[in-house]
Amino acid sequence: MNNKTPQDQPTPDTTHPGDIPAQQFRESMHRAADMIADYLEGVGEYPVVPKIEPGDVRKTLPAAPPRTGESLDAILDDYKRLIEPNTTHWNHPGFMAYFAITGSGPGIIGEALAAGLNVNAMLWRTGPAATELEEHVCDWLRRMIDLPDTFRGHLNDTASVTSMLAVAAARQRVREYEIRRRGMAGRSDLPPLTVYASDQAHSSIDKAAITLGIGLDNLRRIRSDDGFRLDIDALETAITADKAAGRRPICVVATAGTTSTTSVDPIRPIAELCEREGLWLHVDGAYGGSAAICPEYRKLLDGIELADSIVVNPHKWLFTPVDCSVMLVRDVDTLKEAFSVVPEYLKTADTGATNLMDYGVQLGRRFRALKLWMVMRAFGVEGLQQRIRFHCELARELAAWIEAEPSFELSAPVPFSTVCFRATPAGSPAAQDAFNERLLAAVNAKGPVFLSHTKLRERYVIHAAIGNLRTTQAHVEQAWQLVREAYREIAKG
Ligand code: PLP
Numbered sequence: 356m357n358n359k360t361p362q363d364q365p366t367p368d369t370t371h372p373g374d375i376p377a378q379q380f381r382e383s384m385h386r387a388a389d390m391i392a393d394y395l396e397g398v399g400e401y402p403v404v405p406k407i408e409p410g411d412v413r414k415t416l417p418a419a420p421p422r423t424g425e426s427l428d429a430i431l432d433d434y435k436r437l438i439e440p441n442t443t444h445w446n447h448p449g450f451m452a453y454f455a456i457t458g459s460g461p462g463i464i465g466e467a468l469a470a471g472l473n474v475n476a477m478l479w480r481t482g483p484a485a486t487e488l489e490e491h492v493c494d495w496l497r498r499m500i501d502l503p504d505t506f507r508g509h510l511n512d513t514a515s516v517t518s519m520l521a522v523a524a525a526r527q528r529v530r531e532y533e534i535r536r537r538g539m540a541g542r543s544d545l546p547p548l549t550v551y552a553s554d555q556a557h558s559s560i561d562k563a564a565i566t567l568g569i570g571l572d573n574l575r576r577i578r579s580d581d582g583f584r585l586d587i588d589a590l591e592t593a594i595t596a597d598k599a600a601g602r603r604p605i606c607v608v609a610t611a612g613t614t615s616t617t618s619v620d621p622i623r624p625i626a627e628l629c630e631r632e633g634l635w636l637h638v639d640g641a642y643g644g645s646a647a648i649c650p651e652y653r654k655l656l657d658g659i660e661l662a663d664s665i666v667v668n669p670h671k672w673l674f675t676p677v678d679c680s681v682m683l684v685r686d687v688d689t690l691k692e693a694f695s696v697v698p699e700y701l702k703t704a705d706t707g708a709t710n711l712m713d714y715g716v717q718l719g720r721r722f723r724a725l726k727l728w729m730v731m732r733a734f735g736v737e738g739l740q741q742r743i744r745f746h747c748e749l750a751r752e753l754a755a756w757i758e759a760e761p762s763f764e765l766s767a768p769v770p771f772s773t774v775c776f777r778a779t780p781a782g783s784p785a786a787q788d789a790f791n792e793r794l795l796a797a798v799n800a801k802g803p804v805f806l807s808h809t810k811l812r813e814r815y816v817i818h819a820a821i822g823n824l825r826t827t828q829a830h831v832e833q834a835w836q837l838v839r840e841a842y843r844e845i846a847k848g
Contacts, residue, residue: 383427402802403447412441448825452807454642455822458676461733465726466676476720479708489724493681500647502660506683509714510723514641515559517666517682520715522563525606525635527693539568546601551575552608553585560608583618606635611656612643615809616767616775623658638662645672646771649740672822675730679723746772746821749831756835766816773820778842788815797841804834
Protein backbone atom coordinates (compact mmCIF):
# COMPACT_ATOMS: atom_id res chain seq x y z
CA MET A 356 0.00 0.00 0.00
CA ASN A 357 1.32 3.42 -0.91
CA ASN A 358 0.99 5.70 2.07
CA LYS A 359 2.59 8.61 0.33
CA THR A 360 0.39 11.66 -0.17
CA PRO A 361 0.46 12.83 -3.80
CA GLN A 362 2.03 16.25 -4.16
CA ASP A 363 -1.17 17.86 -5.36
CA GLN A 364 -3.07 16.65 -2.31
CA PRO A 365 -1.23 17.90 0.74
CA THR A 366 -2.08 16.27 4.06
CA PRO A 367 -4.74 18.36 5.80
CA ASP A 368 -3.03 20.29 8.57
CA THR A 369 -5.52 20.55 11.41
CA THR A 370 -3.34 23.09 13.23
CA HIS A 371 -3.38 25.52 10.30
CA PRO A 372 -5.62 28.53 11.07
CA GLY A 373 -7.08 28.88 7.60
CA ASP A 374 -10.55 29.57 6.21
CA ILE A 375 -13.61 27.53 7.20
CA PRO A 376 -13.69 23.98 5.75
CA ALA A 377 -15.12 23.71 2.22
CA GLN A 378 -18.03 21.54 3.32
CA GLN A 379 -19.05 24.02 5.99
CA PHE A 380 -18.84 26.84 3.45
CA ARG A 381 -20.97 24.87 1.01
CA GLU A 382 -23.67 24.14 3.58
CA SER A 383 -23.81 27.71 4.91
CA MET A 384 -23.85 29.14 1.40
CA HIS A 385 -26.78 26.87 0.51
CA ARG A 386 -28.56 28.06 3.62
CA ALA A 387 -27.76 31.69 2.74
CA ALA A 388 -29.13 31.11 -0.78
CA ASP A 389 -32.35 29.76 0.73
CA MET A 390 -32.54 32.70 3.09
CA ILE A 391 -32.15 35.20 0.24
CA ALA A 392 -34.73 33.38 -1.88
CA ASP A 393 -37.17 33.31 1.06
CA TYR A 394 -36.48 36.97 1.72
CA LEU A 395 -37.16 38.01 -1.85
CA GLU A 396 -40.34 35.94 -1.94
CA GLY A 397 -41.66 37.35 1.31
CA VAL A 398 -40.19 40.85 1.44
CA GLY A 399 -43.60 42.38 0.76
CA GLU A 400 -44.79 41.12 4.17
CA TYR A 401 -42.47 43.48 6.01
CA PRO A 402 -43.28 47.16 6.54
CA VAL A 403 -41.02 48.88 3.99
CA VAL A 404 -39.37 50.95 6.71
CA PRO A 405 -38.74 49.25 10.07
CA LYS A 406 -40.45 50.86 13.04
CA ILE A 407 -37.27 51.50 14.99
CA GLU A 408 -35.34 54.49 16.30
CA PRO A 409 -31.67 55.43 15.78
CA GLY A 410 -29.50 53.30 18.06
CA ASP A 411 -32.00 50.41 18.33
CA VAL A 412 -29.95 48.07 16.16
CA ARG A 413 -26.69 48.59 18.09
CA LYS A 414 -28.50 47.98 21.36
CA THR A 415 -29.12 44.38 20.25
CA LEU A 416 -25.43 43.72 19.51
CA PRO A 417 -22.75 42.72 22.05
CA ALA A 418 -20.37 45.57 22.88
CA ALA A 419 -17.24 43.52 22.09
CA PRO A 420 -16.52 41.07 19.26
CA PRO A 421 -16.54 37.34 20.10
CA ARG A 422 -13.24 36.13 21.52
CA THR A 423 -13.49 32.80 19.73
CA GLY A 424 -15.23 31.92 16.51
CA GLU A 425 -18.96 31.25 16.39
CA SER A 426 -20.88 28.81 14.23
CA LEU A 427 -22.10 30.16 10.90
CA ASP A 428 -25.55 28.79 11.72
CA ALA A 429 -25.70 30.97 14.84
CA ILE A 430 -24.55 34.02 12.85
CA LEU A 431 -27.12 33.36 10.11
CA ASP A 432 -29.81 32.96 12.79
CA ASP A 433 -28.85 36.38 14.15
CA TYR A 434 -28.88 37.85 10.65
CA LYS A 435 -32.46 36.65 10.27
CA ARG A 436 -33.44 37.92 13.73
CA LEU A 437 -31.53 41.20 14.06
CA ILE A 438 -30.55 42.44 10.63
CA GLU A 439 -33.22 41.47 8.12
CA PRO A 440 -36.23 42.90 10.02
CA ASN A 441 -34.36 46.10 10.91
CA THR A 442 -33.65 46.93 7.31
CA THR A 443 -35.35 49.48 5.08
CA HIS A 444 -36.44 47.15 2.31
CA TRP A 445 -35.30 48.59 -0.98
CA ASN A 446 -36.31 45.29 -2.58
CA HIS A 447 -39.91 45.75 -1.35
CA PRO A 448 -42.63 46.21 -4.00
CA GLY A 449 -43.99 49.15 -1.98
CA PHE A 450 -40.67 51.01 -2.00
CA MET A 451 -41.40 54.09 -4.12
CA ALA A 452 -39.19 56.68 -2.43
CA TYR A 453 -36.17 58.48 -3.97
CA PHE A 454 -35.52 56.20 -6.95
CA ALA A 455 -36.82 52.68 -6.45
CA ILE A 456 -34.27 50.01 -7.30
CA THR A 457 -33.96 46.23 -7.50
CA GLY A 458 -31.19 43.82 -6.61
CA SER A 459 -32.50 41.24 -9.09
CA GLY A 460 -31.82 37.50 -8.84
CA PRO A 461 -29.23 37.43 -11.64
CA GLY A 462 -27.50 40.47 -10.15
CA ILE A 463 -27.36 38.89 -6.70
CA ILE A 464 -25.80 35.74 -8.16
CA GLY A 465 -23.21 37.86 -9.99
CA GLU A 466 -22.41 39.70 -6.75
CA ALA A 467 -21.90 36.40 -4.91
CA LEU A 468 -19.68 34.99 -7.66
CA ALA A 469 -17.60 38.19 -7.64
CA ALA A 470 -17.11 37.80 -3.89
CA GLY A 471 -15.92 34.24 -4.51
CA LEU A 472 -13.27 35.42 -6.95
CA ASN A 473 -12.39 38.44 -4.80
CA VAL A 474 -10.52 40.04 -7.67
CA ASN A 475 -8.80 43.40 -7.40
CA ALA A 476 -8.77 44.57 -11.02
CA MET A 477 -6.42 47.52 -10.56
CA LEU A 478 -4.33 46.33 -13.50
CA TRP A 479 -5.28 44.17 -16.46
CA ARG A 480 -2.76 41.63 -15.16
CA THR A 481 -4.41 41.46 -11.75
CA GLY A 482 -7.88 40.95 -13.24
CA PRO A 483 -7.92 40.17 -16.97
CA ALA A 484 -11.49 38.83 -17.04
CA ALA A 485 -12.74 41.56 -14.71
CA THR A 486 -11.11 44.30 -16.80
CA GLU A 487 -12.28 43.04 -20.15
CA LEU A 488 -15.79 42.13 -18.99
CA GLU A 489 -16.06 45.63 -17.51
CA GLU A 490 -15.10 47.22 -20.83
CA HIS A 491 -17.44 44.84 -22.60
CA VAL A 492 -20.59 45.39 -20.53
CA CYS A 493 -20.06 49.14 -20.78
CA ASP A 494 -19.82 48.71 -24.52
CA TRP A 495 -23.06 46.70 -24.48
CA LEU A 496 -24.75 49.53 -22.62
CA ARG A 497 -23.33 52.02 -25.11
CA ARG A 498 -24.93 50.02 -27.92
CA MET A 499 -28.19 49.68 -25.97
CA ILE A 500 -28.51 53.44 -25.74
CA ASP A 501 -27.36 53.96 -29.31
CA LEU A 502 -24.17 55.90 -28.76
CA PRO A 503 -21.23 56.00 -31.20
CA ASP A 504 -18.29 53.67 -30.64
CA THR A 505 -16.05 56.62 -29.81
CA PHE A 506 -17.27 56.26 -26.21
CA ARG A 507 -15.22 54.05 -23.89
CA GLY A 508 -16.65 52.84 -20.63
CA HIS A 509 -15.73 51.64 -17.20
CA LEU A 510 -17.55 51.14 -13.90
CA ASN A 511 -17.45 53.21 -10.74
CA ASP A 512 -19.27 52.74 -7.48
CA THR A 513 -21.67 55.67 -7.78
CA ALA A 514 -22.82 58.44 -10.08
CA SER A 515 -21.41 60.93 -7.58
CA VAL A 516 -17.90 59.61 -8.20
CA THR A 517 -18.47 59.33 -11.94
CA SER A 518 -19.60 62.96 -12.20
CA MET A 519 -16.67 64.11 -10.07
CA LEU A 520 -14.28 62.27 -12.43
CA ALA A 521 -15.99 63.87 -15.42
CA VAL A 522 -15.56 67.39 -14.04
CA ALA A 523 -11.93 66.50 -13.22
CA ALA A 524 -11.41 65.51 -16.85
CA ALA A 525 -12.94 68.83 -17.95
CA ARG A 526 -10.51 70.63 -15.64
CA GLN A 527 -7.60 68.59 -16.95
CA ARG A 528 -8.41 69.71 -20.49
CA VAL A 529 -7.64 73.32 -19.56
CA ARG A 530 -3.96 72.79 -20.28
CA GLU A 531 -2.63 76.20 -19.23
CA TYR A 532 -3.73 75.51 -15.65
CA GLU A 533 -1.36 72.54 -15.30
CA ILE A 534 -3.68 71.21 -12.66
CA ARG A 535 -1.82 67.97 -12.01
CA ARG A 536 1.41 69.73 -11.21
CA ARG A 537 0.31 73.00 -9.68
CA GLY A 538 -3.06 72.14 -8.17
CA MET A 539 -5.80 74.66 -7.45
CA ALA A 540 -4.46 76.29 -4.30
CA GLY A 541 -2.90 79.75 -4.52
CA ARG A 542 -3.64 80.18 -8.22
CA SER A 543 -4.29 83.90 -8.09
CA ASP A 544 -2.41 84.12 -11.39
CA LEU A 545 -5.32 82.45 -13.20
CA PRO A 546 -9.06 83.19 -13.46
CA PRO A 547 -11.41 80.98 -11.43
CA LEU A 548 -12.84 77.95 -13.25
CA THR A 549 -16.64 77.83 -13.55
CA VAL A 550 -19.05 74.90 -13.96
CA TYR A 551 -22.74 75.05 -14.95
CA ALA A 552 -25.71 72.87 -14.05
CA SER A 553 -29.42 73.54 -13.64
CA ASP A 554 -31.09 74.37 -10.34
CA GLN A 555 -32.50 70.81 -10.55
CA ALA A 556 -29.13 69.05 -10.93
CA HIS A 557 -28.14 66.53 -8.26
CA SER A 558 -26.15 67.55 -5.19
CA SER A 559 -23.30 65.33 -6.41
CA ILE A 560 -22.34 68.18 -8.74
CA ASP A 561 -21.92 70.47 -5.72
CA LYS A 562 -19.75 67.77 -4.18
CA ALA A 563 -17.66 67.54 -7.35
CA ALA A 564 -17.10 71.32 -7.21
CA ILE A 565 -16.13 71.07 -3.55
CA THR A 566 -13.84 68.06 -4.01
CA LEU A 567 -12.03 69.46 -7.03
CA GLY A 568 -11.33 72.85 -5.48
CA ILE A 569 -13.59 74.66 -7.94
CA GLY A 570 -15.75 75.84 -5.07
CA LEU A 571 -19.50 76.26 -4.76
CA ASP A 572 -19.23 79.96 -5.63
CA ASN A 573 -18.02 78.89 -9.06
CA LEU A 574 -20.76 76.34 -9.68
CA ARG A 575 -23.49 78.23 -11.50
CA ARG A 576 -26.94 76.86 -10.80
CA ILE A 577 -28.87 77.88 -13.91
CA ARG A 578 -32.61 78.42 -13.57
CA SER A 579 -34.93 75.78 -15.01
CA ASP A 580 -38.06 76.41 -17.07
CA ASP A 581 -41.68 75.44 -16.31
CA GLY A 582 -40.86 71.82 -17.13
CA PHE A 583 -37.86 71.88 -14.74
CA ARG A 584 -35.45 71.75 -17.71
CA LEU A 585 -32.34 73.90 -17.81
CA ASP A 586 -33.06 77.24 -19.49
CA ILE A 587 -30.63 77.42 -22.39
CA ASP A 588 -30.80 81.22 -22.70
CA ALA A 589 -29.97 81.61 -19.02
CA LEU A 590 -27.04 79.24 -19.50
CA GLU A 591 -25.68 81.21 -22.42
CA THR A 592 -26.08 84.48 -20.53
CA ALA A 593 -24.22 83.07 -17.51
CA ILE A 594 -21.33 81.80 -19.62
CA THR A 595 -21.05 85.12 -21.45
CA ALA A 596 -21.13 87.05 -18.16
CA ASP A 597 -18.44 84.84 -16.63
CA LYS A 598 -16.17 85.24 -19.63
CA ALA A 599 -16.69 89.01 -19.60
CA ALA A 600 -15.74 89.04 -15.91
CA GLY A 601 -12.53 87.16 -16.73
CA ARG A 602 -13.57 83.78 -15.38
CA ARG A 603 -12.87 80.51 -17.21
CA PRO A 604 -15.94 78.32 -17.96
CA ILE A 605 -14.94 74.64 -18.30
CA CYS A 606 -17.94 72.34 -18.08
CA VAL A 607 -21.72 72.06 -18.31
CA VAL A 608 -23.57 69.24 -16.59
CA ALA A 609 -26.89 68.42 -18.26
CA THR A 610 -29.23 66.08 -16.43
CA ALA A 611 -31.25 63.36 -18.15
CA GLY A 612 -33.73 62.49 -15.42
CA THR A 613 -33.41 64.97 -12.57
CA THR A 614 -33.71 63.69 -9.04
CA SER A 615 -36.88 65.56 -8.12
CA THR A 616 -39.03 65.34 -11.24
CA THR A 617 -36.98 63.29 -13.79
CA SER A 618 -37.02 66.22 -16.21
CA VAL A 619 -34.53 66.06 -19.09
CA ASP A 620 -32.45 69.11 -19.95
CA PRO A 621 -32.40 70.14 -23.65
CA ILE A 622 -29.23 68.20 -24.38
CA ARG A 623 -28.75 68.99 -28.06
CA PRO A 624 -28.82 72.81 -27.74
CA ILE A 625 -26.62 72.52 -24.65
CA ALA A 626 -24.18 70.33 -26.62
CA GLU A 627 -24.12 72.84 -29.47
CA LEU A 628 -23.41 75.66 -27.03
CA CYS A 629 -20.63 73.62 -25.41
CA GLU A 630 -19.14 72.94 -28.83
CA ARG A 631 -19.13 76.66 -29.67
CA GLU A 632 -17.64 77.61 -26.32
CA GLY A 633 -15.17 74.72 -26.08
CA LEU A 634 -16.75 73.38 -22.89
CA TRP A 635 -16.88 69.78 -21.66
CA LEU A 636 -20.43 68.42 -21.61
CA HIS A 637 -21.20 65.83 -18.97
CA VAL A 638 -24.65 64.22 -19.02
CA ASP A 639 -25.94 62.93 -15.69
CA GLY A 640 -28.18 60.10 -16.85
CA ALA A 641 -27.90 58.26 -13.54
CA TYR A 642 -31.65 57.58 -13.69
CA GLY A 643 -32.88 58.55 -17.18
CA GLY A 644 -29.99 56.85 -18.97
CA SER A 645 -31.53 53.46 -18.24
CA ALA A 646 -34.80 54.41 -19.93
CA ALA A 647 -32.79 55.35 -23.03
CA ILE A 648 -32.47 51.63 -23.85
CA CYS A 649 -36.06 52.01 -25.16
CA PRO A 650 -36.07 53.94 -28.46
CA GLU A 651 -39.14 55.98 -27.44
CA TYR A 652 -37.30 57.26 -24.32
CA ARG A 653 -33.95 57.56 -26.09
CA LYS A 654 -35.63 60.31 -28.17
CA LEU A 655 -36.02 62.41 -25.02
CA LEU A 656 -32.22 62.35 -24.64
CA ASP A 657 -31.62 63.62 -28.17
CA GLY A 658 -28.09 65.00 -28.46
CA ILE A 659 -26.61 62.82 -25.70
CA GLU A 660 -24.36 61.34 -28.38
CA LEU A 661 -22.58 64.73 -28.49
CA ALA A 662 -21.61 64.61 -24.81
CA ASP A 663 -18.02 64.28 -23.65
CA SER A 664 -19.02 62.02 -20.78
CA ILE A 665 -22.15 60.30 -19.55
CA VAL A 666 -23.13 58.50 -16.38
CA VAL A 667 -25.80 55.81 -16.22
CA ASN A 668 -26.47 53.90 -13.00
CA PRO A 669 -27.49 50.27 -13.55
CA HIS A 670 -27.91 50.14 -9.77
CA LYS A 671 -30.80 52.58 -10.14
CA TRP A 672 -32.99 51.27 -12.91
CA LEU A 673 -31.24 48.35 -14.59
CA PHE A 674 -31.91 45.93 -11.75
CA THR A 675 -28.26 45.53 -10.73
CA PRO A 676 -27.43 45.43 -7.02
CA VAL A 677 -25.83 48.52 -5.49
CA ASP A 678 -23.17 49.57 -6.42
CA CYS A 679 -22.74 49.88 -10.19
CA SER A 680 -22.32 53.11 -12.15
CA VAL A 681 -21.30 53.20 -15.82
CA MET A 682 -19.03 56.03 -16.98
CA LEU A 683 -18.87 56.54 -20.75
CA VAL A 684 -16.21 58.95 -21.99
CA ARG A 685 -15.40 60.14 -25.50
CA ASP A 686 -11.91 61.49 -24.80
CA VAL A 687 -10.73 58.79 -22.48
CA ASP A 688 -7.11 59.93 -22.80
CA THR A 689 -7.90 63.19 -21.02
CA LEU A 690 -9.48 61.26 -18.14
CA LYS A 691 -6.36 59.09 -18.02
CA GLU A 692 -4.10 62.14 -18.07
CA ALA A 693 -6.01 63.48 -15.10
CA PHE A 694 -5.57 60.39 -12.94
CA SER A 695 -2.84 58.05 -14.12
CA VAL A 696 -0.03 57.65 -11.60
CA VAL A 697 2.10 54.53 -12.04
CA PRO A 698 4.65 53.85 -9.30
CA GLU A 699 7.30 51.21 -9.82
CA TYR A 700 5.38 48.52 -7.99
CA LEU A 701 2.42 48.86 -10.38
CA LYS A 702 4.40 48.80 -13.63
CA THR A 703 3.59 45.94 -15.98
CA ALA A 704 4.83 44.79 -19.35
CA ASP A 705 1.31 44.35 -20.70
CA THR A 706 1.33 46.91 -23.45
CA GLY A 707 -2.02 47.70 -25.01
CA ALA A 708 -3.94 46.57 -21.94
CA THR A 709 -6.41 48.75 -20.06
CA ASN A 710 -5.39 49.25 -16.45
CA LEU A 711 -8.52 50.41 -14.68
CA MET A 712 -6.54 52.18 -11.95
CA ASP A 713 -5.69 54.85 -14.55
CA TYR A 714 -9.25 56.16 -14.82
CA GLY A 715 -10.07 57.37 -11.36
CA VAL A 716 -8.99 57.97 -7.80
CA GLN A 717 -9.10 54.50 -6.32
CA LEU A 718 -6.47 51.88 -7.01
CA GLY A 719 -8.46 48.82 -6.01
CA ARG A 720 -11.41 47.84 -8.16
CA ARG A 721 -13.86 45.12 -7.43
CA PHE A 722 -15.42 42.90 -10.07
CA ARG A 723 -18.62 44.89 -10.62
CA ALA A 724 -19.07 43.85 -14.23
CA LEU A 725 -20.07 40.30 -13.35
CA LYS A 726 -23.43 41.28 -11.87
CA LEU A 727 -24.26 43.63 -14.76
CA TRP A 728 -23.30 40.92 -17.24
CA MET A 729 -25.58 38.45 -15.48
CA VAL A 730 -28.47 40.95 -15.51
CA MET A 731 -28.02 41.86 -19.18
CA ARG A 732 -27.84 38.23 -20.23
CA ALA A 733 -30.59 36.86 -17.99
CA PHE A 734 -33.16 39.51 -18.98
CA GLY A 735 -31.86 40.38 -22.44
CA VAL A 736 -32.29 43.82 -23.95
CA GLU A 737 -35.96 43.17 -24.70
CA GLY A 738 -36.61 41.94 -21.17
CA LEU A 739 -35.03 45.06 -19.73
CA GLN A 740 -37.00 47.30 -22.10
CA GLN A 741 -40.22 45.51 -21.18
CA ARG A 742 -39.62 46.08 -17.47
CA ILE A 743 -38.80 49.77 -17.90
CA ARG A 744 -41.87 50.29 -20.08
CA PHE A 745 -44.05 48.57 -17.50
CA HIS A 746 -42.81 50.91 -14.75
CA CYS A 747 -43.49 53.94 -16.96
CA GLU A 748 -47.01 52.67 -17.68
CA LEU A 749 -47.69 52.26 -13.97
CA ALA A 750 -46.49 55.82 -13.39
CA ARG A 751 -48.77 57.15 -16.12
CA GLU A 752 -51.71 55.35 -14.53
CA LEU A 753 -50.92 56.84 -11.14
CA ALA A 754 -50.61 60.27 -12.73
CA ALA A 755 -54.03 59.84 -14.37
CA TRP A 756 -55.66 58.92 -11.02
CA ILE A 757 -54.09 61.98 -9.41
CA GLU A 758 -55.27 64.26 -12.18
CA ALA A 759 -58.81 62.90 -11.84
CA GLU A 760 -58.92 63.64 -8.09
CA PRO A 761 -60.02 67.25 -7.37
CA SER A 762 -58.17 67.52 -4.05
CA PHE A 763 -54.79 66.64 -5.61
CA GLU A 764 -52.62 67.96 -8.41
CA LEU A 765 -49.68 66.73 -10.42
CA SER A 766 -46.67 68.91 -9.66
CA ALA A 767 -44.56 68.10 -12.72
CA PRO A 768 -44.73 66.29 -16.05
CA VAL A 769 -44.14 62.51 -15.91
CA PRO A 770 -41.62 61.61 -18.62
CA PHE A 771 -40.57 58.26 -17.08
CA SER A 772 -41.68 56.33 -13.98
CA THR A 773 -41.69 59.01 -11.28
CA VAL A 774 -44.71 61.05 -10.23
CA CYS A 775 -44.59 64.28 -8.20
CA PHE A 776 -47.90 65.38 -6.72
CA ARG A 777 -49.47 67.22 -3.83
CA ALA A 778 -52.75 67.61 -2.03
CA THR A 779 -54.38 70.99 -2.51
CA PRO A 780 -56.57 71.61 0.55
CA ALA A 781 -57.88 75.15 1.05
CA GLY A 782 -55.37 77.39 2.83
CA SER A 783 -52.17 79.35 2.38
CA PRO A 784 -49.20 77.80 0.52
CA ALA A 785 -47.47 77.28 3.90
CA ALA A 786 -50.53 75.51 5.30
CA GLN A 787 -50.69 73.32 2.19
CA ASP A 788 -47.03 72.43 2.62
CA ALA A 789 -47.63 71.44 6.24
CA PHE A 790 -50.64 69.38 5.17
CA ASN A 791 -48.60 67.48 2.57
CA GLU A 792 -45.81 66.87 5.04
CA ARG A 793 -48.30 65.34 7.48
CA LEU A 794 -49.88 63.37 4.67
CA LEU A 795 -46.57 61.81 3.68
CA ALA A 796 -45.71 60.93 7.27
CA ALA A 797 -49.15 59.33 7.75
CA VAL A 798 -48.83 57.24 4.57
CA ASN A 799 -45.32 56.04 5.40
CA ALA A 800 -46.36 55.16 8.97
CA LYS A 801 -48.87 52.66 7.62
CA GLY A 802 -46.10 50.32 6.46
CA PRO A 803 -46.91 48.85 3.03
CA VAL A 804 -45.49 51.74 1.00
CA PHE A 805 -42.67 54.22 1.31
CA LEU A 806 -42.81 57.51 -0.60
CA SER A 807 -40.46 60.49 -0.30
CA HIS A 808 -40.70 64.22 -0.90
CA THR A 809 -39.00 67.11 -2.58
CA LYS A 810 -39.53 70.84 -2.98
CA LEU A 811 -40.47 72.36 -6.31
CA ARG A 812 -40.47 76.15 -6.56
CA GLU A 813 -40.39 76.20 -2.74
CA ARG A 814 -43.50 74.03 -2.41
CA TYR A 815 -43.52 70.68 -0.59
CA VAL A 816 -44.29 67.87 -3.01
CA ILE A 817 -44.70 64.07 -2.65
CA HIS A 818 -42.46 61.95 -4.88
CA ALA A 819 -43.45 58.42 -5.96
CA ALA A 820 -40.87 56.52 -8.02
CA ILE A 821 -41.73 53.17 -9.54
CA GLY A 822 -38.72 51.02 -10.32
CA ASN A 823 -38.83 47.79 -8.35
CA LEU A 824 -39.28 44.54 -10.26
CA ARG A 825 -41.81 43.28 -7.74
CA THR A 826 -44.07 46.34 -7.99
CA THR A 827 -47.36 45.55 -9.72
CA GLN A 828 -50.41 47.63 -10.53
CA ALA A 829 -51.95 46.40 -7.26
CA HIS A 830 -49.09 47.94 -5.26
CA VAL A 831 -49.48 51.30 -7.00
CA GLU A 832 -53.25 51.19 -6.44
CA GLN A 833 -52.64 50.41 -2.79
CA ALA A 834 -50.24 53.36 -2.51
CA TRP A 835 -52.80 55.70 -4.02
CA GLN A 836 -55.55 54.34 -1.77
CA LEU A 837 -53.35 54.93 1.30
CA VAL A 838 -52.67 58.49 0.18
CA ARG A 839 -56.39 59.21 -0.21
CA GLU A 840 -57.21 57.56 3.11
CA ALA A 841 -54.55 59.67 4.86
CA TYR A 842 -55.95 62.79 3.17
CA ARG A 843 -59.42 62.09 4.56
CA GLU A 844 -58.05 61.38 8.06
CA ILE A 845 -56.04 64.63 8.16
CA ALA A 846 -58.79 66.72 6.56
CA LYS A 847 -61.21 65.47 9.27
CA GLY A 848 -58.77 66.90 11.82
N1 PLP B 1 -27.53 61.94 -10.26
C1 PLP B 1 -28.87 61.86 -10.15
C2 PLP B 1 -29.73 62.49 -11.21
C3 PLP B 1 -29.44 61.20 -9.07
O1 PLP B 1 -30.76 61.16 -8.93
C4 PLP B 1 -28.60 60.62 -8.10
C5 PLP B 1 -29.16 59.90 -6.95
O2 PLP B 1 -30.34 59.69 -6.82
C6 PLP B 1 -27.21 60.73 -8.26
C7 PLP B 1 -26.72 61.41 -9.34
C8 PLP B 1 -26.27 60.15 -7.25
O3 PLP B 1 -26.25 58.76 -7.40
P1 PLP B 1 -25.21 57.88 -6.58
O4 PLP B 1 -25.92 57.47 -5.33
O5 PLP B 1 -24.92 56.71 -7.49
O6 PLP B 1 -24.02 58.70 -6.30
